[in-house]
Amino acid sequence: MGRRRLGNAWPWVMALLVCAPMLASGYVLSYDMVFVPRLDITRPDVWGLGSATPRAVPSDAVVAVANLVVPGWLLQKVVLVGSLVAAGAGAMRMLNRFGLGAQLAGTTWFVWNPYVAERLVIGHWPLLVAYTALPWLVVACLEIREGGAPRWWRWVLPLAATALSPASGVIGAVLVVSVCGWRRCSRVVLVAVAVNLPWIVAGFAHAGAGRSDPAGVAAFALRPEAGLGRLGAALSLGGIWNADVVPDSRDLLTATLFCLVLWTVMALGAVVAWRGGPAREPVRALVPAAVVGLAVALVGAYVPAALEWVVEVVPGGGLLRDGARYLxxxxxxxxxxxxxxxxxxxxxxxxxxxxxxxxxxxVLLPVAVMPDLAWGAGGRLQPVSYPAEWEQARDAVADSEASGDLLVLPFSAFRAPAWNDGRVVLDPAGRYFPRETVVNDDLVVSGSVVAGEDERARAVARALSEEDPAAALRAEGIGLVVVEEDAYGTDDLDALRAALDPVFTGDEIAVYEVPPDSR
Incomplete structure (x- = not known):
């Protein structure tokens, strides 16, 4: 009984070591992780019906539905803590054929690794939810592989959890085919297609969706980490393209030594699995998926020309651009x-x-060599509150009778607001207001611009450079403009402001209506 309690408690211990500071009041806003008090369910872009490529389908819709009963601050905490707890509990279940000590060691590595750390800081929470579902999916699919018939919810629910975003949906589908095996995967594959239909249908509804700027291949290519090159980074579940989200400990000699020890232990495990024993069948089932994940992660770094052709020409090829996700x-x-x-x-x-x-x-070595995952990723993830003026601006947008969509200026994708302690975040205004919002989907990586795919965003950018930008914005269907006063570039908006009708003005944010006639 004591061992069982330890096994049940360990995922909670790891989750709280990471998330304890995030449980304070407020929202954790980091890069792509943007939760707002209330994501409006009536916005077309929440359902993938806006002009932008539907990358947040159906995750935004799930959040919007949940926000009907759960406020955004609470939902975010449940998602973050719950993901790490469920990942650990699933790993313990997946490894229950081993002794408790070995279970705990494998579970620690599954939860406490660079992949989890980097995706947490960069804010890819739908990918973390999908990652959480993988061991549960493995357990159920291994039963199917061996001729069993597990209850439907044991594989349908984790498979649905992997379908919160396009890339994670592909990850889930690849895993079920690998683990179930070709002979027994037909029913599971049909369900995989069904749960991924929201983003598949939304993708087909957007002309050219998934055809991306080939410059993104170099920008998103796997990076070396731990002094072991790109392959070493991949084999240690690291290598994310954004160097700013990599734990500082990954640059230390201890990280290099740990990777060498880790691979030695894995090699011993592989030899044992080859000879038979409890690891043999899971290893055989998981190797094909691992090979696919490693190949996709490395192709952008080692065969960039091939991937550039894929993302530029093949619909949906843009899903492979950030190959490190597939690790x-x-x-x-x-x-x-x-x-x-x-x-x-x-x-x-x-x-x-x-x-x-x-x-x-x-059990403890992964934690010891990467301590900066603990306590909110070494203090990087701290809750903040939206300024009171934002709520006033939201009310002004909701009360406005102006027709048309909303535009947030300055027209750039990311912010580093002082009220977020200067931490970089995808502009929260894109989700905060109760109206479809046109956002800039260009991405700046190391000074180079990776062009977005939203044609309407490009048209709005051109309208802003016209001699009469207000009239041009009205022609593009923009009815409201929100200006974030603390963002870089607001000084260039004086001429446009003069042509707009102020609705709400504050020190940090302002709302304007675009007049129906040009002046």
Whole structure:
């Protein structure tokens, strides 16, 4: 009973080590992670019906529905803590064929790794939810592979959780085919297609969706980490394109040494699996998915010309641009190999003290070498409150009778507002207001611009440069303009402001109506 309690408690311990500071009042706003008090369910772009490529389908719709009963601040905390707890609990379940110490070691690596750290800081919460579902999906699909018939919800629910975004939906589909096997995967594949239909249909509804700027291949290519090159970064579940979200500890010698130890343990696990035993069938089932994930992650770095052609020409090819996302497909296999390898090492330590020492080190070493995942990713993830003026601006937008969509200026995708302690975040105004909002989807990476795919955003950008921008915006169907006063570039908007009708003006944010006639 004591061992079972320890196994149940460990995922909670890890989750709270990471998320404790995030439980304070407010919202954690970091890069793509944007939660707002209330995401309006009537906005067409929430359902993928706006002009922008539907990258947040159906995750935005899920949030909007949940916001009908749960405020945004609470929903975010449930998602973040719940994802890490469920990931650990799922890994423990996936590894229950091993002893408790080996289970804990594999579970620690599954939760406490660079992939989780980097995707958490960059704010890819739908991808983390999908990552959480993977071990649960493996457990159910292994039963199917072996001829069993698990209850439908045991594989349908985790499969649906992987479908919150296009990339994670592909990850889930690849995993079920790999684990179930070709002979038994037909029913599961049909369900995988069904749960991914929201973003598939929305994608087809957008002309040219998924055809991306080939410059993005170089921008999103896997980066070296831990002093072990791109391949080493991939095999240690790191290598995200944005260097600013990488834990500082990944630059230390300890990270390099840990990776070498980790791979040695995994190699032992692979040898044991090859010879038979409890790891053999899971390893055989997970290797194809891991190979796919590794190949997709590396293609942008080693065969960029091929991927540039794919993302520019093939509809949906843009899903492969950020290949490091697909390293999630390696994580279940690595967790199994770690558990198998630790079992071998502990078995060779005959004395009780030596055996327990091996197990304790195996469980705690990932935490020790990457301590900056703890406490909100080393303080990077801290809750803040939206300024009171934002709520007043929201009321002004809701009360306005002006027809047309909303535009947020300055026209750039990311902000680093002082009220967010200067941390970079995707402009929250894109989701905050109860009206369809045109946003700039160009991305600046290391000074280079990766062009977005939204034709309407490009048209609005051209309208802003016209001699009479107010009239040009009205012609593009813009009825309201919100100006964030603390953003870089507001000084260039004086001429436009003079042609607009003020609705609400504050020190930090202002709302204007675009007059129906040009002046």
């Amino acid at each position: 999630a497909l390696l994580a279940p296999l690595q967790a199994v190999l770690v558990a198998a390898g630790v079992t071998v090492l502990a078995g060779r330590a005959r004395a009780g003290f030596a055996r327990w020492s091996v197990l304790v080190v195996a």
